Amino acid sequence: MSVPGQTGLPRQFFELPRNDTFGDNRAKDKEAQFADRRKVFMLKVLFFPFRVLARLFGYPRPKRVVLDTNVLIAAAWNKGSASRRIVDACLKGKTLRAVSSPALRREYDFIINRAARKSKYRKFLQRFVETAEVVECNAREMGIEVPADPDDAKVLATAVAGRVDALIGNDHHLLDLAEESSVPILRPGEFLRSSDGKAIKNIA
Numbered sequence: 001m002s003v004p005g006q007t008g009l010p011r012q013f014f015e016l017p018r019n020d021t022f023g024d025n026r027a028k029d030k031e032a033q034f035a036d037r038r039k040v041f042m043l044k045v046l047f048f049p050f051r052v053l054a055r056l057f058g059y060p061r062p063k064r065v066v067l068d069t070n071v072l073i074a075a076a077w078n079k080g081s082a083s084r085r086i087v088d089a090c091l092k093g094k095t096l097r098a099v100s101s102p103a104l105r106r107e108y109d110f111i112i113n114r115a116a117r118k119s120k121y122r123k124f125l126q127r128f129v130e131t132a133e134v135v136e137c138n139a140r141e142m143g144i145e146v147p148a149d150p151d152d153a154k155v156l157a158t159a160v161a162g163r164v165d166a167l168i169g170n171d172h173h174l175l176d177l178a179e180e181s182s183v184p185i186l187r188p189g190e191f192l193r194s195s196d197g198k199a200i201k202n203i204a
C-alpha cells in the first residue's frame with residue numbers, strides 16, 4: 001500500500017471511513033464477499049476459452065504479476081515510467097497478466113478514485129482492475145503478515161495465492177521481505193530489467 005513518503009499524501013488520505021454500526025458492517029461484508037465470489041467465478045469462465053486457444057496455438061504463457069497500489073498511482077501520473085509500461089503490458093495481455101483478489105480490488109478502486117481521480121489515464125486503470133484475474137485468499141488464514149504495515153498483507157497474500165511470477169511495487173515494507181518471500185518482489189524498473197520484464201519493452 002502506498003505510504004506518505006512515496007506519494008506526498010497523508011496516510012489518512014488512504015484510510016477508508018469507519019462505520020460504527022457493527023451489525024451493519026457484518027451484513028455489508030457478507031454481501032460484498034458474495035458479490036466478489038460471483039465476480040471471481042464469472043471472470044474464470046470468461047477467460048478459460050482464451051487460455052485454451054492460446055495453448056493450442058502455441059502462444060507463450062503471459063507472466064502473472066501482482067501490482068501494488070503505488071504502481072497504479074505512478075502509472076496514472078508518469079507516462080514514461082516503468083509503472084506505466086507494466087500496466088500497459090497487462091492491459092494488452094500478451095506478455096503480462098495482472099492478478100488481483102477481492103480485497104486488493106477494493107483497495108485498487110479506492111486508490112484510483114482518490115489519487116488518480118483527475119488523471120487522463122484513469123479509464124485505463126479502471127479497465128486494468130476490471131480485467132485482472134481474481135483469486136480468493138485470506139492473509140490471516142494463510143498466516144501471512146507484514147508487521148511494518150499490516151495493510152500490505154493482502155498484497156502479498158494475493159501474490160502467493162495467485163502463484164505469480166512477481167510482485168511489483170515501490171513499498172519498502174514489501175521490498176524488505178524480498179529475501180524471505182516465496183514470490184519475487186521487485187521494483188517496476190527492476191522487473192523491466194529482469195528476464196521476465198525484457199520481453200515487454202518493445203511491446204508496452
